[in-house]
Amino acid sequence: MRQDFNPFILTGYTTPEYFCNRENETKRLIKNIKNQQNTTLFALRRLGKTGLIKHVFHRLQAEKKVVCIYIDLYATRNLGDFANLLANAVYQAYPEKKQFAKQFIDTFKSLRPIVSIDSLSGTPELSLDLSGNVKIEKTIPQLLTYLEAQNIPIVIAMDEFQQIVHYPEKNVEAILRTKIQELQNCHFIFSGSHQAMMVEIFHHVKRPFYNSTTPINLTKIDAASYHSFIKKMFEKYKYTITDESIDYVLEWTDRFTYHVQAVCHHLFADGDKKITLEKTQALCLEVLKQQEHIYFQYRNLLTDTQWQLLKAFANEETVTQPYTKKFILKYQLGSAAIVKRSLEALVTKEMIYYDASSPAPYYAVNDKFLMRWLQRLPK
Ligand SMILES: Nc1ncnc2c1ncn2[C@@H]1O[C@H](COP(=O)(O)OP(=O)(O)O)[C@@H](O)[C@H]1O
Ligand SMILES: [Mg+2]
The missing domain is CATH 1.10.10.10 (Winged helix-like DNA-binding domain superfamily/Winged helix DNA-binding domain)
Structure with a gap:
């Protein structure tokens, strides 16, 4: 066991060991994928949508029967950004198959794909040249057609999907929907935080995605299972934490996953192996102090x-x-x-x-x- 490791993960996903519950949601998502149904995953921010997708992908990848592709649309501003993100994710999904990468690049030759090394992560990144006469509204369907032709089950998660509503292009939903309904091998998880907007996209009769997906509404992790998860994690690393301390954390954070994780992460990092209520309360105040400069800026904005x-x-x-x-x-x-x-x-x-x-x-x-x-x- 690594002692320098903090079991309360704050960014991304590691392994199921450090992931609390979500068993029902995991089962439902896997069931949808195996039954060729597309899912819409709704939740407030920071409750754990991205974590759940990564958790499901971890399981599916272990079975090696499905190729999993993940894109986060949060920072995209138009269809071109979307197409580039998807192209790169497709390229990344087959890292071990040199043959595939070559074939992929050949197929999209007209879009002049360039592979460069990302200066931060050091991994190869693919980007397309979408300037000039390129018909961008055709690029995403082309990428999906390409995936479909691989003849293997593929699941594509599009996180922060509500972002497409802000694109300047008018018909994004229709372009996607038309293509997606043709696909037999590719299945989708559309995930989004902006609830009202996701409801617009998926539940409005006039919208192209109306009634085409199975919704999963992700809520807070229940208090009992979060409580025992926290206790187990601390005890595993020889900490003791009182039940009232854990209850305090769950209450003070309103059981928002990110906030629970953050408080526990700091309690762990603090290194004091005996965690009492007083200590927990003091640490919570410390967390607020660390953020205070940002909160004062909000006031100015x-x-x-x-x-x-x-x-x-x-x-x-x-x-x-x-x-x-x-x-x-x-x-x-x-x-x-x-x-x-x-x-x-x-x-x-x-x-x-x-x-x-x-x-x-x-x-x-x-x-x-x-x-x-x-x-x-x-x-
Ligand atoms: N079931 C879980 N158990 C433990 N940590 C989780 C769980 N789900 C999410 N997290 C952690 O909580 C934080 C917020 O989750 P995230 O998936 O990013 O939320 P969202 O995508 O809904 O905004 C992340 O740091 C993530 O690692
Ligand atoms: Mg997320």
């Missing part, structure tokens, strides 16, 4: 009313009715019209989210550390 509203939401933790007199008076927010405008701005900036999947839909502060920090400010 927001208007006064947006800031007041953000503080109000932090204090309430969840708000089902932000336009009532009672709420507006309590926090001296002016009028319903002002609240509406500020709230829209905060949602667009992704500082506040709207959870529409809950039985009583509500608004809340996106970053639970920011929420805890705001709660400590003078009223």
Whole structure:
């Protein structure tokens, strides 16, 4: 066992050992893939969508029956970016097959593929030249046709898929949908955080993706299994942690996966092998202190009313009715019209989210550390 290793992973995915639960969701995703169904994976940010996809891929790759391709569309701005990302991911998916790489490059010769070494990771990266007369709307379908022709089952995860709504090209959904419905060997996971937008894409009758996928709504990991996971991880490395400490972490982070992982990561890194409630509480404050300079910057980036509203939401933790007199008076927010405008701005900036999947839909502060920090400010 490596002693320099922190079992609370903060970025990416390592192995199932350090991954908590998600057994049902994993089973459902694998079942969909094996039954040639496309899945839409919805969840609020930082609950673990990307982690779940990587976990499922880890399982599938062990079986060696399916080729897994992952792309994250978050930073893409147009169809060209998308095409390049997909081309590179396809190229990366077959690293051991020299023959494949050559064939791939030959097929896409007209797009002048260039393989260069990424200066940060040191791995070969492929990019296409999509300037000039290239019909970009044909490139993604061509890549998919190419994959289809390999005659092996392929699963392609498109993470942060809602990003396509922002592309300047108008017909992205239709281009994708038309191609995707022809494919027999390629199956898809569309994953996205911006719930309202994902619902638009996949549940709106007039949209091309309407009713074409099986939805999975990822919620928080249940408290009991997260509790025993945390205990097990600490004990494995000869730490002791009290049950009340674990409960405190789960409550203080609102059980958002990233935030739970981050607090546990720091508790572990701290090195003190006896973790008490007092120590846990002190560490949580330390985490807020480390972020404080960023939070002060947020204040400069927001208007006064947006800031007041953000503080109000932090204090309430969840708000089902932000336009009532009672709420507006309590926090001296002016009028319903002002609240509406500020709230829209905060949602667009992704500082506040709207959870529409809950039985009583509500608004809340996106970053639970920011929420805890705001709660400590003078009223
Ligand atoms: N089931 C899990 N067990 C342990 N850590 C997880 C789990 N799911 C996600 N994580 C970790 O939580 C953090 C946030 O998860 P991520 O998958 O990036 O969320 P999302 O993609 O929904 O924004 C990451 O650091 C990830 O490694
Ligand atoms: Mg993600």
